[in-house]
Amino acid sequence: MNPRRTLAITGRLLAQFRHDHRTLGILFVTPLVVLGLFAAMLGGDAPLPTLGVVQLDGGPLGPQVAEALLDSEAVAASELTDVNAGESAIGDGTLDGFVTIPSDFSTSLGTGTVSLDVRVEGTDGARTARIVGAVQGGVLAAMQSYAPPVPSGVVAPSLPKLDVAVSYRYGDGDLGPLDQLGGPFIGLIVFFLVYIVTSVSFLRERSLGTLERLMATPLRRPEIVVGYLLGFGLVAIIQSAEVLAFGLLVLGLYNAGSVLLIFGLLLLLSVGAVSLGIFLSTFARSEFQAVQFIPLVVVPQVLLSGIIVPVADEPGWLQPISNALPLTYAVDALRDVMLRGSGVGEIALQVAVLAGFVIVVLAAASATLRREVA
Amino acid sequence: MSAAVEVREVRKQFGEIEALAGISLTVQAGEIYGLLGPNGAGKTTLIRAIVGLVRADGGEVRVLGSVMPDRATLSRIGYMTQAAALYADLTAEENARFFAAVQGNGDRRGVEAALRFVELWERRRSVTATLSGGMRTRLSLACALVHGPDLLLLDEPTVGVDPQLRVQLWDGLRRMAAEGTTIIVSSHVMDEAERTDRLGLVQGGRLLAEGTVAEILALGGSDRLEDAFLRLAGTETQDR
Numbered sequence: 001m002n003p004r005r006t007l008a009i010t011g012r013l014l015a016q017f018r019h020d021h022r023t024l025g026i027l028f029v030t031p032l033v034v035l036g037l038f039a040a041m042l043g044g045d046a047p048l049p050t051l052g053v054v055q056l057d058g059g060p061l062g063p064q065v066a067e068a069l070l071d072s073e074a075v076a077a078s079e080l081t082d083v084n085a086g087e088s089a090i091g092d093g094t095l096d097g098f099v100t101i102p103s104d105f106s107t108s109l110g111t112g113t114v115s116l117d118v119r120v121e122g123t124d125g126a127r128t129a130r131i132v133g134a135v136q137g138g139v140l141a142a143m144q145s146y147a148p149p150v151p152s153g154v155v156a157p158s159l160p161k162l163d164v165a166v167s168y169r170y171g172d173g174d175l176g177p178l179d180q181l182g183g184p185f186i187g188l189i190v191f192f193l194v195y196i197v198t199s200v201s202f203l204r205e206r207s208l209g210t211l212e213r214l215m216a217t218p219l220r221r222p223e224i225v226v227g228y229l230l231g232f233g234l235v236a237i238i239q240s241a242e243v244l245a246f247g248l249l250v251l252g253l254y255n256a257g258s259v260l261l262i263f264g265l266l267l268l269l270s271v272g273a274v275s276l277g278i279f280l281s282t283f284a285r286s287e288f289q290a291v292q293f294i295p296l297v298v299v300p301q302v303l304l305s306g307i308i309v310p311v312a313d314e315p316g317w318l319q320p321i322s323n324a325l326p327l328t329y330a331v332d333a334l335r336d337v338m339l340r341g342s343g344v345g346e347i348a349l350q351v352a353v354l355a356g357f358v359i360v361v362l363a364a365a366s367a368t369l370r371r372e373v374a
Numbered sequence: 375m376s377a378a379v380e381v382r383e384v385r386k387q388f389g390e391i392e393a394l395a396g397i398s399l400t401v402q403a404g405e406i407y408g409l410l411g412p413n414g415a416g417k418t419t420l421i422r423a424i425v426g427l428v429r430a431d432g433g434e435v436r437v438l439g440s441v442m443p444d445r446a447t448l449s450r451i452g453y454m455t456q457a458a459a460l461y462a463d464l465t466a467e468e469n470a471r472f473f474a475a476v477q478g479n480g481d482r483r484g485v486e487a488a489l490r491f492v493e494l495w496e497r498r499r500s501v502t503a504t505l506s507g508g509m510r511t512r513l514s515l516a517c518a519l520v521h522g523p524d525l526l527l528l529d530e531p532t533v534g535v536d537p538q539l540r541v542q543l544w545d546g547l548r549r550m551a552a553e554g555t556t557i558i559v560s561s562h563v564m565d566e567a568e569r570t571d572r573l574g575l576v577q578g579g580r581l582l583a584e585g586t587v588a589e590i591l592a593l594g595g596s597d598r599l600e601d602a603f604l605r606l607a608g609t610e611t612q613d614r
Binding site: 009208209210212213215216218219220251 | 425426427445446448449451453455457459461462473476477478557597
């Protein structure tokens with residue numbers, strides 16, 4: 001091995017890096033940004049689960065349990081007048097669950113078993129577990145303080161058995177992590193792949209001179225953009241159908257909503273990805289640089305769109321960033337449809353935001369296709 | 375004879391570099407006009423200005439009667455870029471058919487005629503990436519003339535094409551001109567320039583001289599185009 005020739009290769013590489021500031025930036029800045037975001041995302045204080053308390057017991061124990069829950073540091077509890085109020089609060093997302101202390105709660109003490117009904121939203125397993133734990137803790141604390149002081153030398157009577165019946169608004173309690181992540185991941189995969197393919201293929205159009213050639217024809221800019229949308233859109237339709245079928249039929253992802261609606265959301269996401277690919281290809285000079293956009297475009301969206309950690313559980317300063325990312329709305333809408341069975345009306349806001357994003361990026365993409373090369 | 379292209383006092387500055395310094399020229403319909411000059415003389419910028427891809431800082435370009443840029447006129451122009459700008463993963467025929475379609479003329483016979491013109495009809499099913507450099511240049515030419523344009527702008531069209539085929543291509547261009555197509559072709563190869571009807575010697579974004587080959591030779595006081603060019607260029611012969 002000739003050291004001079006070897007070092008010539010090394011020297012040339014370093015010289016190339018010196019001329020390519022963007023690559024240097026991506027090599028040294030991106031890891032810090034990504035790691036920082038990751039740490040920040042996991043470092044948020046997840047807000048306490050919200051619990052409603054419907055206290056129907058006339059006896060002494062029920063009010064004490066209710067008080068223990070309202071004082072609990074494990075949940076943010078509030079009093080409810082009846083079960084219907086709880087049900088509608090779960091529906092509009094203001095409560096994660098509610099507990100009903102039945103009218104015979106105190107009298108059932110004599111039977112050795114006390115029963116409580118806990119109703120939870122059900123799409124977030126961790127939150128459900130925290131609610132059930134808090135309820136059990138509250139009842140135990142109340143019963144311990146309720147039990148009369150036992151004289152020394154006397155064996156304390158054992159506490160009654162606690163039976164907590166949990167019912168689920170969505171998902172029957174069988175929603176696992178895969179169901180939680182599956183829908184959003186389908187969206188992410190479709191978005192990511194369509195973005196990459198479009199941005200690289202459009203970049204080639206720019207760098208190989210075919211775009212210049214197209215600009216010397218009567219083609220209008222919207223014709224190019226819409227032509228691309230239709231072409232990649234068609235591929236995206238097939239890809240979405242394939243990924244969705246795999247997710248639902250092979251992986252058995254839970255879906256309570258309309259498959260057509262999920263499909264529509266994926267298409268909207270693909271159109272956004274095509275537009276973004278065309279738009280961002282303006283800022284890359286080579287396919288290498290287009291690939292370098294991945295950590296900038298895709299990684300923050302993976303981390304911050306609520307796929308892994310719900311946006312509400314992120315630190316406050318990170319939430320506005322999450323709320324500015326299009327994928328956040330897609331993730332939210334996909335979960336709403338698949339886990340909660342939401343219809344078009346219930347995800348109208350998310351769809352509107354996604355559509356707005358598509359329109360803005362489409363206009364930007366079209367604007368980057370100036371006829372003049374200089 | 376009417377003017378197909380009129381360039382009037384066109385100026386274009388790229389930062390410090392003056393690419394076009396108030397250049398004027400007129401090309402008649404059915405004429406083959408050669409733009410001759412060293413690399414960086416402004417030939418490509420001038421062609422781009424004619425097709426409307428470069429917005430001039432001043433002056434006016436009129437093509438086939440319309441002030442450029444004019445979208446409707448573009449369908450009557452065929453433009454061959456300096457690098458063979460083609461879709462490498464399409465076949466030769468697919469490339470030609472695509473360019474015919476975006477020009478608004480998807481005629482099958484036009485595609486066949488164009489591919490035959492550049493002697494690539496037999497290779498029409500070959501994927502472009504597998505073609506040799508010269509073949510790709512020829513395919514690029516086919517894509518520029520596939521829609522039967524009235525004005526053909528060719529930026530260094532015969533780079534990498536072997537001498538025998540170069541002769542055939544020039545014969546073909548000559549026939550097209552005889553049928554009324556106006557052709558503007560840039561080159562830095564002197565012997566190629568001799569095949570044109572008229573020549574414009576371009577340097578430093580200016581037209582140094584213009585005329586038939588005989589006129590240029592007389593102007594330069596030489597019997598070799600190269601010497602005439604160098605003499606006309608005076609001290610401004612370095613690449614810009």
